[in-house]
Amino acid sequence: MTRRLVPAGAPLDPETEQLRGQVREFASQQITSGAFTPRCDVWLSGWDPAFSRRLAERGWLGMTMPREYGGHGRSTLERYVVTEELLAAGAPVAAHWVADRQIGPSLLRFGTEAQRQRYLPRIAAGECFFGIGMSEPDAGSDLAAVRTRAAQVAGGWELTGTKVWTSGAHQADAFFALARSSPVDTTDRHAGLSQFIVEFDSPGVEIRPIRLLTGAHHFNEVVLDRVFVPDDMVLGEIGQGWKQVTSELAFERSGPERFLSTFPLLAALVGELGHHAPSAGDTAMRELGSLVGRIAALRQLSLAVAASLASGQAQDVPAALVKDLGTRFEGDVVEAARQLVAVEPDPSGAGFARLLADAVLHKPGFTLRGGTNEILRGVIARGLGLR
Amino acid sequence: MNEQSALNEQSALNEHSGISDHATELAEMVRSVLGDHLDDSTAGLDAEFDPALWSVLEETGLTLLSTPESAGGSGGGPADAAVLLSEAGGYAAPVPLAETDLLAGWLLAESGLPVSTGPLTAVAGELSLRRSAGRVAVAGSLDRVPWARHARTVAVLVPGPDGGELVVALPAGSCSVTEGSNLAREPRDGVEVDTELPADAVGPAPQGAGRELALRGALARALQLCGAAERALELMVRHAGEREQFGRPIARFQAVTQQIALAAGEVAACRAATDAAVRSVADGFAAEATALAVGIAKSRTSAAAGTVAAIAHQVHGAMGFTLEHRLRLVTTRMWAWREEYGNEAHWDGVIGAAALAAGPEGVWRMITGGAGH
Numbered sequence: 135m136t137r138r139l140v141p142a143g144a145p146l147d148p149e150t151e152q153l154r155g156q157v158r159e160f161a162s163q164q165i166t167s168g169a170f171t172p173r174c175d176v177w178l179s180g181w182d183p184a185f186s187r188r189l190a191e192r193g194w195l196g197m198t199m200p201r202e203y204g205g206h207g208r209s210t211l212e213r214y215v216v217t218e219e220l221l222a223a224g225a226p227v228a229a230h231w232v233a234d235r236q237i238g239p240s241l242l243r244f245g246t247e248a249q250r251q252r253y254l255p256r257i258a259a260g261e262c263f264f265g266i267g268m269s270e271p272d273a274g275s276d277l278a279a280v281r282t283r284a285a286q287v288a289g290g291w292e293l294t295g296t297k298v299w300t301s302g303a304h305q306a307d308a309f310f311a312l313a314r315s316s317p318v319d320t321t322d323r324h325a326g327l328s329q330f331i332v333e334f335d336s337p338g339v340e341i342r343p344i345r346l347l348t349g350a351h352h353f354n355e356v357v358l359d360r361v362f363v364p365d366d367m368v369l370g371e372i373g374q375g376w377k378q379v380t381s382e383l384a385f386e387r388s389g390p391e392r393f394l395s396t397f398p399l400l401a402a403l404v405g406e407l408g409h410h411a412p413s414a415g416d417t418a419m420r421e422l423g424s425l426v427g428r429i430a431a432l433r434q435l436s437l438a439v440a441a442s443l444a445s446g447q448a449q450d451v452p453a454a455l456v457k458d459l460g461t462r463f464e465g466d467v468v469e470a471a472r473q474l475v476a477v478e479p480d481p482s483g484a485g486f487a488r489l490l491a492d493a494v495l496h497k498p499g500f501t502l503r504g505g506t507n508e509i510l511r512g513v514i515a516r517g518l519g520l521r
Numbered sequence: 522m523n524e525q526s527a528l529n530e531q532s533a534l535n536e537h538s539g540i541s542d543h544a545t546e547l548a549e550m551v552r553s554v555l556g557d558h559l560d561d562s563t564a565g566l567d568a569e570f571d572p573a574l575w576s577v578l579e580e581t582g583l584t585l586l587s588t589p590e591s592a593g594g595s596g597g598g599p600a601d602a603a604v605l606l607s608e609a610g611g612y613a614a615p616v617p618l619a620e621t622d623l624l625a626g627w628l629l630a631e632s633g634l635p636v637s638t639g640p641l642t643a644v645a646g647e648l649s650l651r652r653s654a655g656r657v658a659v660a661g662s663l664d665r666v667p668w669a670r671h672a673r674t675v676a677v678l679v680p681g682p683d684g685g686e687l688v689v690a691l692p693a694g695s696c697s698v699t700e701g702s703n704l705a706r707e708p709r710d711g712v713e714v715d716t717e718l719p720a721d722a723v724g725p726a727p728q729g730a731g732r733e734l735a736l737r738g739a740l741a742r743a744l745q746l747c748g749a750a751e752r753a754l755e756l757m758v759r760h761a762g763e764r765e766q767f768g769r770p771i772a773r774f775q776a777v778t779q780q781i782a783l784a785a786g787e788v789a790a791c792r793a794a795t796d797a798a799v800r801s802v803a804d805g806f807a808a809e810a811t812a813l814a815v816g817i818a819k820s821r822t823s824a825a826a827g828t829v830a831a832i833a834h835q836v837h838g839a840m841g842f843t844l845e846h847r848l849r850l851v852t853t854r855m856w857a858w859r860e861e862y863g864n865e866a867h868w869d870g871v872i873g874a875a876a877l878a879a880g881p882e883g884v885w886r887m888i889t890g891g892a893g894h
Contacts, residue, residue, distance in 0.1 A: 423873030511782035
């Protein structure tokens with residue numbers, strides 16, 4: 135009678151746990167040596183190409199890609215463990231984040247041999263960084279509303295339109311632009327969309343900063359004015375863009391970045407509370423226990439989804455559940471931290487005050503990026519048989 | 522789709538989702554037994570013990586599923602017990618499965634005492650024991666003993682001499698029972714005892730029995746809560762699809778579906794937490810990490826019970842708020858079970874203390890299960 139919403143997980147094997155130990159030790163050494171200071175939301179804000187290359191040297195980028203493309207032929211769960219260790223440590227992983235998480239897998243799935251040869255080895259080496267070109271001023275949650283046009287010309291396509299929220303476009307090499315290659319079919323709005331690989335140094339590309347609440351420059355507006363994309367830089371099939379971009383969503387919605395964005399603040403909260411030595415019955419202790427219990431459960435859920443995705447099962451609903459629960463958890467860490475510790479957030483400060491400041495200012499984004507939670511709950515509801 | 526291909530698909534799904542064929546078969550068997558005997562009847566206020574259901578469960582070896590074969594049980598593992606208790610929770614089965622197998626069966630077998638057939642229960646308490654000439658005089662009272670009025674044996678874990686613990690097997694006839702109940706009107710009885718038993722009615726409890734009994738109780742209720750929450754979700758999904766207002770099913774209103782999706786999230790997290798706890802007890806309950814995994818499962822399921830039951834009732838409207846509606850079979854149990862063997866406040870205190878002891882550098886290691894450096 136009872137119906138499982140989530141796949142059953144399994145313990146990680148000893149080799150994977152050993153790998154975890156190596157990553158943990160590396161991250162700890164990097165902190166000690168001053169190579170990085172733990173921060174919140176590092177997969178958006180921690181851009182550090184040198185750090186990305188140090189990871190690449192250890193074989194921790196492009197982990198799941200085949201060796202023939204410079205990858206390491208490792209399992210999805212091994213990559214998961216490396217990723218969660220780095221996020222928990224608050225390490226600067228933003229530079230390679232998009233390339234490693236979705237560009238590599240998309241190129242392997244939809245790319246031509248020439249495209250793979252051109253990008254994959256450099257992605258695995260930490261020498262080529264990517265952005266995402268999906269959202270537009272009038273296409274947020276409603277992605278099918280993209281208006282960027284791809285007009286067929288001799289030898290390729292000409293793209294015109296504006297993309298927004300492209301993280302790192304000012305520092306990256308290229309992005310995948312989702313564009314309309316044929317007019318809107320009102321009976322099937324998802325038809326007629328295509329993906330194009332656009333290198334940012336192409337003529338007609340203009341990149342303008344969009345500053346975050348913190349004042350930091352991570353996001354950009356990317357204006358495409360008749361940017362020529364040769365035929366051999368079309369990703370996958372013309373007209374299949376919607377299917378291509380949605381096919382990988384479960385991976386990015388269920389990953390550890392959906393519940394670990396504020397983990398460095400949670401760890402710092404443990405340190406702050408430790409100074410006051412509350413007793414087991416204290417509200418603060420219970421609040422902390424509740425957060426730790428929640429993240430432990432979320433992690434189990436996320437791992438179970440990762441294992442199931444790796445075996446080829448569709449997990450759109452569980453992935454949406456992870457993102458809805460996980461991103462709300464990330465925000466609740468911020469609320470608990472500010473109420474349990476009498477320290478004012480300080481954006482130019484250090485330690486707890488700085489972590490808290492960044493977390494408060496980044497928090498609104500957690501439940502927006504990668505599909506707003508309200509839209510995801512629609513996905514969940516449909517999966518349950520509602521609507 | 523024909524039946525065979527549906528079966529194949531189901532089995533392929535389970536293979537990929539890591540659920541063993543064995544677990545699937547067991548779940549199907551349990552569903553068929555419970556489904557045949559329970560009809561969502563809401564006739565009585567009390568959760569009346571169902572003797573006919575009990576007989577079938579006993580005949581199929583489900584009442585002592587995880588008790589060792591040497592003690593007369595079926596010798597299953599924690600994963601088997603987990604399937605059974607989740608399903609029983611979802612069906613609101615009025616039988617003491619958790620108490621008989623996971624608690625009393627274990628406690629009696631581990632203490633070298635006979636495990637009788639029939640419903641059993643177990644409790645930790647204090648009784649005075651005075652031995653004389655092959656007999657032992659037992660006196661004292663016990664509070665809120667689950668299903669005591671139906672139990673053939675009440676296994677009582679009591680403090681023993683020199684810091685150890687003892688188990689006293691109280692036969693049904695030796696006790697006087699004062700009937701009490703929890704919110705779901707399941708029996709939670711007072712037990713008075715003042716009698717003489719043969720000396721072999723008392724056995725030495727295994728090391729750490731008190732701690733393990735508490736963890737077993739918490740795990741059992743977490744599993745029952747999880748099954749009940751999954752059932753509540755199923756009922757709200759069904760109701761939202763059937764109930765029409767303003768000329769359409771209420772499932773068409775996003776305000777309603779958003780709430781159901783939130784409940785689904787809670788249910789999913791409960792299942793992930795209890796899965797992890799069940800995996801961790803495969804090697805016994807001794808490890809600290811196991812205690813933590815069980816505590817997290819009980820905390821999460823207890824906290825979710827309130828949220829899920831509230832949404833379930835809101836979705837059902839006034840019609841779910843009556844004795845006649847089957848929804849209450851699971852929601853009243855969720856409200857009762859969340860308090861038993863430690864509610865979320867209790868376990869969050871334990872988890873929080875462990876996190877503080879781990880410190881800012883150790884808390885992540887604690888969450889990932891103590892692996893790594």
